[in-house]
Amino acid sequence: MALGNNGFNVIGALFLSQFRLGFIIFGIITFIGVLIATWIVREPSNLDEELPIKKTKKEPFTLKRISLIFPKWSIGRDYYLALIGKLFQGVGNFAITGYILYIMTDFLHRGSATQSSIQLINMIMLIFGIVMGLVAGPISDKFKILKYPVALSTISLAFGALALFILRDNMGIIIYAFAAGIGMGLWNALDNLLNLEVIPDQNRVAFFLGVYNLGNTITQAIAPVIAAAVIGIFGYSGIFIVSFVLSLIGGISMLLIKSVKR
Numbered sequence: 001m002a003l004g005n006n007g008f009n010v011i012g013a014l015f016l017s018q019f020r021l022g023f024i025i026f027g028i029i030t031f032i033g034v035l036i037a038t039w040i041v042r043e044p045s046n047l048d049e050e051l052p053i054k055k056t057k058k059e060p061f062t063l064k065r066i067s068l069i070f071p072k073w074s075i076g077r078d079y080y081l082a083l084i085g086k087l088f089q090g091v092g093n094f095a096i097t098g099y100i101l102y103i104m105t106d107f108l109h110r111g112s113a114t115q116s117s118i119q120l121i122n123m124i125m126l127i128f129g130i131v132m133g134l135v136a137g138p139i140s141d142k143f144k145i146l147k148y149p150v151a152l153s154t155i156s157l158a159f160g161a162l163a164l165f166i167l168r169d170n171m172g173i174i175i176y177a178f179a180a181g182i183g184m185g186l187w188n189a190l191d192n193l194l195n196l197e198v199i200p201d202q203n204r205v206a207f208f209l210g211v212y213n214l215g216n217t218i219t220q221a222i223a224p225v226i227a228a229a230v231i232g233i234f235g236y237s238g239i240f241i242v243s244f245v246l247s248l249i250g251g252i253s254m255l256l257i258k259s260v261k262r
Contacts, residue, residue, distance in 0.1 A: 001188040002129025009122040013115045016101075071200045078198040078257045083212055086195075088250030089154040089187065090219025092243040093180070095227040096161060098220075099239060107236035108168055117173055124177035125184060132185025140190055145262045149186050150194045151254035156183030158247035165240035197260050 008026070015022025073080065096103065100121070104114040140146050160179030164172045192209075199208045230238040 002126055002133060002185065005184075006122040006126035006129055010119045010126065013118040013122070016115050076200040078259045079195075079200050079208060079212075081253045081257050082195055082198050083215065085151075085154060085250040085253035086191070086212065086215035087219060088246045088253065089157065090215050091223045091226060092154075092161070092245075092247035092250060093157055093184070094220050094223035095230075095239050095243050095246075096164075096180075098224045099227055099231075099236075103236060103239070108173075121173060121177040121180075124174070125181035128178070128181030129185045129188065132182065133189050136186050136189035137193075140193070146190060146194050146197065147254060147257055147260040148262055150190050151251045153183040153186035153190075154247050154251035154254060156180070156186070158244045158251065161240045161243035161247065165237060165244070194254075194257075194260065198257060 012022060012026070015025070070076065071079075100118060101114070104110045104117050108117075110117050136149065140149060156179045160176040160183065163175040163179065166172065167175065195209065195212050196205070199205055201208070226242065227239050230242050234241075
């Protein structure tokens with residue numbers, strides 16, 4: 001995650017003045033990457049697999065049927081809190097990263113320093129992402145702490161957004177990069193483990209993980225829409241307030257989880 005999200009952003013920033021060439025190069029990389037991933041996974045075909053056909057009576061769609069798929073709040077409380085935390089964390093994060101180029105040019109007015117500023121942020125986040133990926137898991141296992149570092153990761157994003165909003169200079173950029181780097185590093189390392197701990201039905205782990213991981217795609221889709229609306233109403237400064245508030249709510253949601261003590 002760190003290498004993909006941040007490492008290639010450092011390289012991508014080199015193509016700001018040659019964006020067409022950048023699209024071609026990264027398109028080729030993506031195409032080759034898909035082929036390599038498919039070759040490595042070697043997923044067998046199931047076209048010849050015979051499945052028993054069961055004729056079942058078609059039932060009308062009701063709220064009761066939804067309740068059978070998604071448990072009520074009293075049962076799935078901690079899972080829903082983790083899901084809320086992921087959604088709010090994702091929107092808070094992608095609202096800034098999705099507009100980072102325009103934040104640098106139109107909000108911070110970096111001018112010719114835009115490329116180096118984007119590279120600096122992503123380089124710091126890359127380093128922390130790799131470091132946290134290597135050390136956060138073993139530390140969590142040794143000291144039996146999981147909820148607190150995941151909550152801290154989201155709160156760190158809130159702190160970084162606030163710092164960039166207040167300072168609006170090189171120091172603000174560096175503080176944001178450190179806070180977001182620590183936050184996303186911890187999140188990528190421990191987030192899925194926390195979700196495994198709060199799944200309400202261990203017989204349907206794949207289903208609940210699938211719903212939970214929709215938070216990655218949904219937030220990347222809606223964050224730019226929300227950010228665009230906020231920019232239109234309040235200007236670029238509004239993005240940081242929205243990111244701060246949503247990330248903070250996400251962290252608090254994680255802290256409210258009861259089944260994971262620490």
